[in-house]
Amino acid sequence: MSTLKFQSQSVATPYFIFALILFTGQILFGLVMGLQYVVGDFLAGIIPFNVARMVHTNLLIVWLLFGFMGAAYFLVPEESETELYSPKLAILLFWVFAVAATLTVLGYLLVPYSRLAEITGNEYFPTMGREFLEQPTITKIGIVIVCLGFLFNIGMTMLRGIGEASSKKAQVLEMWGFWLMTVAMVFITLFLTGAGILQIWLQRLPESGEALSFMETQDKLSIFYWALEATGGHIFDRLNNLYV
Structure with missing residues (x-):
């Protein structure tokens, strides 16, 4: 059974x-x-x-x-x-x-x-x-x-x-929650992918330049990390507020 x-x-x-x-x-x-x-x-x-x-x-x-x-x-x-x-x-x-x-x-x-x-x-x-x-x-x-x-x-x-769902309010909350999470995941994926591509390029520069160290590369990637924090954090804060 x-x-x-x-x-x-x-x-x-x-x-x-x-x-x-x-x-x-x-x-x-x-x-x-x-x-x-x-x-x-x-x-x-x-x-x-x-x-x-x-x-x-x-x-x-x-x-x-x-x-x-x-x-x-x-x-x-x-x-x-x-x-x-x-x-x-x-x-x-x-x-x-x-x-x-x-x-x-x-x-x-x-x-x-x-x-x-x-x-x-x-x-x-x-x-x-x-x-x-x-x-x-x-x-x-x-x-x-x-x-x-x-x-x-x-x-x-x-x-x-x-x-x-039994409640119209619940329907609205669930719909907004779903799309906010989806948008957040899309932006997080894009920013992480961009950071990864740039890191590979900076640490394996063409013949005309020197490859950067890991810490130097991380400094160059800070804009991606700030964008990730701002976008993901903001969206998940909005998502949290929907349910509070």
Whole structure:
């Protein structure tokens, strides 16, 4: 007998299962790297240290995303008092993300990185080779599509739940709360992305200049941090005032 309040909450199950699989993979590759520190030639011919590290860190990022999405698909319908807007979309996005993640890891392990970049068209839109962003461009595009689909599904579920609220005042508060949080997250993401891009450029200047130290770079990034504080802090203060 199902104990779920809403049937659509069951779409969280494959997300949790795959997150656990990826978490296990992260641990295994972490152990491989640890043993390579102690025994330098341990599996070095099969899984070089740089490849093991790349897989290890990427698995960390991806299993956290799967776990977060699964948690949202489980909790949001219950909190919104309504079924998930589109369970079929959630399952479709799961398979897109799972297949993309699996193929990317296999690409790391089976194909030389330079060849992988060539196969996936990195020359047309070079994004590979950066720390934590080693994924092929096509994988990054897939992740963006999955995240946008996820936000759409969750957002529509929340808005549908607002429509079923018993109080008109509660509907207005929930609607403003949702959009303020959304705008805040967009600005926070933009400012952090801008700061990250500028930091990489300042610490890896062209041949005509010297790379800046970490602390010098942080001084140059202060405008982004102030903008982040002003925008995010102001919006979340307004959000807090709505509920006080």
